[in-house]
Amino acid sequence: MDCAEILKILPDYTVGALEEHIAAHVRAHLAECESCRRELRALENTGALLGPMPAVDAPRDLWAAIQAQLEPRARRKPAWRVYWKPTVAVAAAAAILIAVLLAWPLMQAPVPLTPDLPVLATAEGTSYAEAQIAGAWDQPLADEASLALAMAVIEPENSGEMIQ
Amino acid sequence: MSTEAAEEKVVAKAQAGDQRAFGTLYSQYGRVIYSIIRHMIGNEETAADLAQETFIRAWRSLPRLQEPKAFGGWLRMIALNLTRDWVRADRPTEPLDGENDEEMARQWADDEAGPADRLRTSEQQRQVTEAVHRLNEDQRLVIVMHHLEGKPVAEIGRELGIPVGTVLSRLARGREALRIKLAPYVEE
Structure with a gap:
């Protein structure tokens, strides 16, 4: 493996994401290459720069402040209750339309005395x-x-x- | 019942409108959410405001959450996006203050020779925060959970419902991107 190949997989190496036989190649290369070792240190320093963060307690009144602003939410209705009313309305409208269409020719034809x-x-x-x-x-x-x-x-x- | 299954039940109750269940979720996540925001912006009062806003938005959006088991990651993303928006509204990250900051400063001081030592100025902290915010969402979430919260990759995978290999890959790509953005602080 040359430096370009090593640099490409070095971030994976730093987090332990490489398979062991590939990691062994990286280790062997790093043992002889100062430039790649420098890059490895930069990646490790990046991790160190990020943390860990100290966990701190939230203010005691935070939940009370949140709770005061939670709007009550209606409990979810089952799907059939949500949809049945529009469905019935549509079915009724369709039935009326069909009836009108069927009756239309009869209403239009002159009725003989x-x-x-x-x-x-x-x-x-x-x-x-x-x-x-x-x-x-x-x-x-x-x-x-x-x-x-x-x-x-x-x-x-x-x-x-x-x-x- | 496993912890994950128990939490899923609590999330489902909160989704249905149960405020007590939502309070249980706050008990579990309030501290970590506040800590992440506090760490990123360095001001107690604003951190409290943003943490409050995080939970209020979560409550409103909760019915639309498809995977109750992904609640933890989803909540963190709300907090991280709110923090990013706040930082990008051209407000400088504030210097450390108060007792908690002394605790943070002591931690930095423990590593006198390391790169963390250079974070003492607010400008450097702002650079790190901005660099983290510029990561894509997947990488940002994993970087925060692993580096800031100190969670092992297996636990992150479990919490987010993704394979460990995916966690490692996001971690590697995220660290690679941060290494470029933070070059002045990490190169020897």
């Missing part, structure tokens, strides 16, 4: 609705008043006979 509804014709020349009302008339529990009203809407001129 009852007289314009197509009436299916039967083979005998009577309408489908007339045939249904006539069939229902003979049922034991038929609501004759409602059926007569329906017939009056479909065929006003014949409805008087059925009601009588």
